[in-house]
Amino acid sequence: MIGFIKLLSRNRLSLAGLVVIILVIFTALITPILPISDPDVIDTKNRFKTPFTTDALLGTDHLGRDLMSRLLWGTRLSLAVGFCAACIAALIGSALGIIAGFYASRVDNIIMRGIDMLMAFPYILLALAIVAALGPGLFNALIAVAIVNIPFFARNIRGVTLGITHKEYIDAARLSGMTDTRIIITEVLPNVFPVIVIAMSTTVGWMILETAGLSFLGLGSQPPQADLGSMLGEARAALITSPYTSVVPGAMILIIVMAINLLGDGIRDALDPRLKSGVLSSPRPRTLVANYNEAKNLDRSELLSVSKLRTQFHIGKQNYKAVDGVSIYAKKGACLGIIGESGSGKSVTALSIMGLVSSPPGIITGGYVNYKGSNLIHTNDQELQSLRGNKISYVFQDPLSSLHPLYTVQKQLEEAIKAHQPVSQEEVYQRSIELLKSVRIPNPEQRAKDYPHQLSGGMRQRVNIAMALANDPEIIIADEPTTALDVTVQAQILSLFRELTRERGLAIIFITHDFGVVSQICDEVAVMYAGKIVEYGPSEMILNHPAHPYTSRLIGCVPELGKGKRELASIDGLPPMVDRLGHGCAFAPRCEKTISECLNNDIKLKNINANTQVRCLKPEIHL
Ligand code: ADP
Ligand code: MG
Numbered sequence: 001m002i003g004f005i006k007l008l009s010r011n012r013l014s015l016a017g018l019v020v021i022i023l024v025i026f027t028a029l030i031t032p033i034l035p036i037s038d039p040d041v042i043d044t045k046n047r048f049k050t051p052f053t054t055d056a057l058l059g060t061d062h063l064g065r066d067l068m069s070r071l072l073w074g075t076r077l078s079l080a081v082g083f084c085a086a087c088i089a090a091l092i093g094s095a096l097g098i099i100a101g102f103y104a105s106r107v108d109n110i111i112m113r114g115i116d117m118l119m120a121f122p123y124i125l126l127a128l129a130i131v132a133a134l135g136p137g138l139f140n141a142l143i144a145v146a147i148v149n150i151p152f153f154a155r156n157i158r159g160v161t162l163g164i165t166h167k168e169y170i171d172a173a174r175l176s177g178m179t180d181t182r183i184i185i186t187e188v189l190p191n192v193f194p195v196i197v198i199a200m201s202t203t204v205g206w207m208i209l210e211t212a213g214l215s216f217l218g219l220g221s222q223p224p225q226a227d228l229g230s231m232l233g234e235a236r237a238a239l240i241t242s243p244y245t246s247v248v249p250g251a252m253i254l255i256i257v258m259a260i261n262l263l264g265d266g267i268r269d270a271l272d273p274r275l276k277s278g279v280l281s282s283p284r285p286r287t288l289v290a291n292y293n294e295a296k297n298l299d300r301s302e303l304l305s306v307s308k309l310r311t312q313f314h315i316g317k318q319n320y321k322a323v324d325g326v327s328i329y330a331k332k333g334a335c336l337g338i339i340g341e342s343g344s345g346k347s348v349t350a351l352s353i354m355g356l357v358s359s360p361p362g363i364i365t366g367g368y369v370n371y372k373g374s375n376l377i378h379t380n381d382q383e384l385q386s387l388r389g390n391k392i393s394y395v396f397q398d399p400l401s402s403l404h405p406l407y408t409v410q411k412q413l414e415e416a417i418k419a420h421q422p423v424s425q426e427e428v429y430q431r432s433i434e435l436l437k438s439v440r441i442p443n444p445e446q447r448a449k450d451y452p453h454q455l456s457g458g459m460r461q462r463v464n465i466a467m468a469l470a471n472d473p474e475i476i477i478a479d480e481p482t483t484a485l486d487v488t489v490q491a492q493i494l495s496l497f498r499e500l501t502r503e504r505g506l507a508i509i510f511i512t513h514d515f516g517v518v519s520q521i522c523d524e525v526a527v528m529y530a531g532k533i534v535e536y537g538p539s540e541m542i543l544n545h546p547a548h549p550y551t552s553r554l555i556g557c558v559p560e561l562g563k564g565k566r567e568l569a570s571i572d573g574l575p576p577m578v579d580r581l582g583h584g585c586a587f588a589p590r591c592e593k594t595i596s597e598c599l600n601n602d603i604k605l606k607n608i609n610a611n612t613q614v615r616c617l618k619p620e621i622h623l
Contacts, residue, residue, distance in 0.1 A: 007270035014266020020259035028076040036069040040224040048242045061245050062238055071248055074226040081142050082208035088146035090200050093153025101161025102184055115151045123148040131219045141220035145210045156199050160192045194271045201264035205257040212253055228253050286355035289377055290365040300373035303507055304330040304475050309367035311352045320579045322348040324531040330475055330507040337522030338511045341575050345531040346511045350477045354388050390420040393468035397480040399460035403452040409463050410448035416470040435466040439496060458489030477509045494521050515558045519543055527551045530576050530586035537612030547608055547619035550587045593618050
């Protein structure tokens with residue numbers, strides 16, 4: 001609850017709405033015990049007294065009744081009717097929606113066609129017709145308003161339910177022998193409940209307005225009973241001579257409906273799980289960069305180098321140092337591996353290169369990225385955009401979610417090409433088929449017409465690689481491209497990458513958490529731990545003679561085939577949280593060789609031979 005209020009309070013307006021609505025409801029609740037006069041007592045001597053002139057604070061109406069008292073009692077009634085109508089509509093509408101969505105086929109057809117029939121009438125006309133049939137009166141107005149709002153709930157909830165009923169956990173519940181009723185109550189309802197609350201919070205306002213509308217027309221509350229709509233209706237005749245009689249109930253309706261709508265917006269944002277983790281704003285086109293500039297005299301002959309890169313996530317008071325001073329070099333025709341446990345900052349390093357870390361909360365606070373003499377951290381947006389997917393391209397871990405589900409493979413490839421090259425339709429088609437061939441997709445003309453879901457996992461990843469190759473890149477950054485694939489497909493994809501480096505002279509930055517993969521394709525490897533590089537050098541050297549205890553422990557975790565049985569090593573403990581890193585070596589708590597110096601001082605990355613650097617006070621010395 002406190003968390004919810006916190007989320008809500010990020011949206012100032014909805015917090016204001018909440019405060020106002022609480023005040024209004026509180027006043028409505030205590031109205032019976034307030035020392036105010038009877039709202040229905042007629043006193044024709046004192047008709048149309050203006051506000052603040054007599055005992056009646058807000059003046060009197062055409063029958064001399066105290067407007068203040070009528071307003072308070074009227075608000076109480078209008079709120080009650082509005083909330084009741086919303087609850088009834090939500091209850092019946094959601095129940096119909098859940099049943100229609102859950103049982104689908106014929107049940108769905110019958111219910112939804114009924115709902116469609118309701119929706120075929122303009123709803124205020126329908127409400128009028130219902131009240132006309134039932135007879136005027138507040139209760140009938142309530143029923144009418146509830147009925148016309150049922151379709152809104154039924155349609156919304158049916159849609160959500162339909163999406164849920166095919167999920168695996170519902171199948172699992174069925175297999176475990178649960179009855180339909182139980183599945184609906186324990187599995188479906190909790191999932192659709194937030195949607196019901198959101199729909200209610202946004203419709204209560206309408207319902208109050210609609211009831212007021214019916215009362216205004218004389219079909220809702222009957223004299224002498226006051227509700228906001230009937231007060232407005234009665235004041236209509238005196239609108240010109242005594243405007244305050246209309247303004248008083250009108251302003252109250254405005255305040256209530258505005259407050260409820262603002263609050264409804266806030267509730268929707270706070271309950272939406274996608275917005276829960278992030279700030280309520282869309283990410284920028286590139287990562288924020290703190291105010292600094294360290295890049296001087298960049299070397300034009302270098303293809304791509306990253307220097308002392310620092311990327312942090314600022315969330316509330318927390319400061320997550322995801323990447324803390326990382327330097328790496330990509331060379332033409334070579335593959336650089338970045339390896340480390342999950343959460344060590346590999347992806348953030350890779351994404352920072354092209355400003356793809358989402359901001360907020362991400363921010364680059366130090367370092368530079370040298371691409372042939374220009375610093376990508378501080379270039380302008382156009383230059384960065386012209387490089388993205390062109391000279392530097394990415395391949396991500398999940399091949400399915402990186403492809404658009406509604407476009408064919410060919411269309412997506414063509415889009416990737418056209419983004420950077422002005423070529424004719426015929427040419428772009430030929431290019432896309434060639435690309436599919438180059439990543440060894442059999443029968444490319446046919447496969448090009450397929451949608452992503454029609455391809456196998458390995459095939460999808462090849463399409464992603466083909467897209468990355470679309471504009472003859474110089475560098476491909478591959479973020480765990482084979483983690484979601486099985487070992488045989490992984491081997492094929494790896495050999496494809498190897499060929500690309502050899503034949504096209506591509507530079508590849510290959511992120512992985514698997515030393516097996518490193519041994520197969522990487523020329524050099526950087527081992528990352530808690531946002532820092534702890535060992536960096538030629539992969540053969542590091543695989544055979546790891547110098548950092550973390551590296552050797554990681555290598556120890558790789559099973560070896562054909563070497564007989566041995567106990568598989570694992571590293572106890574977990575990587576540290578990057579928001580509370582102290583001084584000293586971050587690996588020290590999990591290391592066997594820790595000495596007191598490891599804990600106190602920042603440890604520098606030191607060369608232990610010409611090519612290899614290690615961040616350790618007691619490295620196993622290389623030859
Ligand atoms: P990996 O090495 O598994 O690719 P990442 O680079 O994705 O790890 O993450 C590095 C660290 O940054 C992790 O501790 C993670 O919690 C943090 N992090 C990543 N993305 C975000 C984000 N959007 N908000 C907050 N922290 C993040
Ligand atoms: Mg990652």
